[in-house]
Amino acid sequence: MINYLVVDYKLSEVSFYGISNSNRPQGRSQALIRNSQHTTVVFAFAWSLFYLHDRWRVGFVALILASLVGVNRVYVGVHYPIDIIGAVGASLLGFTSVYAARGTVMNFASLCIHIENRLRTALFRAL
Template identity: 40%
Template sequence: MNYDLFKSINQFAGHHPFLDGLMAGVTNNALMIYAIVLLLIWFFGKDQYKKTVVYAAITGAFALLINFIIGHMYFEPRPFVSHKVNLLVDHAADASFPSDHTTGAFALALAVLFVHRKIGIGMLLFAFLTGLSRIYVGHHYPFDILGSIIVSLVISTVVFKLSPFLEPVANAIIHIYNRIPLVPKTTAKGNSKNL
């Protein structure tokens, strides 16, 4: 079933130039795009937004750590190792389950979504596209993506619940940043309820 679902998506790769370019671009640049978004939130957002960036970074780091552990406990070969696939982007033949790109994308998106809805929804939609692109280019099975979403959801929920305990860390980081000369500063707290 996993391989059948994979084939139903990957079969289009290499036959549609626009989709190929889009999916390869997303798969290659997704995490960089998320990093840019978080930097923009940090530089131009008020303290409440900066705290969200700190929590998102913590969420992403812990989610990828869990992936690292899973990948060493259970090794699933990449689709292009076990099958003939339409491989659009070269990749090392390391563990397929779960997907680091998808986990990172969903972890960051969910961390933002829990606090700032409008930005988070956009990031979440892009996370789904990131996961789809990983299948399309031949790097992952659908169940790899599902596993990544589950890891991200669990870790982002845990970090969100622990955010009151992590707030002193976030405040310290923001305080240090605000003491750096010549960097953008917006220190007033923003209301995130309707964002």
């Protein structure tokens, strides 16, 4: 689940230029739309829980709670709705990309663990 979160957090830093030239909520003047990192991270948890648990209810509740975080960010005035939509899209893109590459990631992790075990064994023999 950590792999999903790292990828999703990095994707949340993607900005969309040229979509909006208006001032940011709460007087923040930037001519770009920034995805909500709060919403991206919470949705990363939600997608992961939705996938990892056999029961659909856990994932559904997680998605509802993540949606409430997004609504709260708009209500408080720190993001526009398009920021939240971008955050949901970025988290879903991150989740699906890690999910699609899970075989390669697991093989690489197994190789790293094997190398670490061999190095540890060699180090303890030298001592």
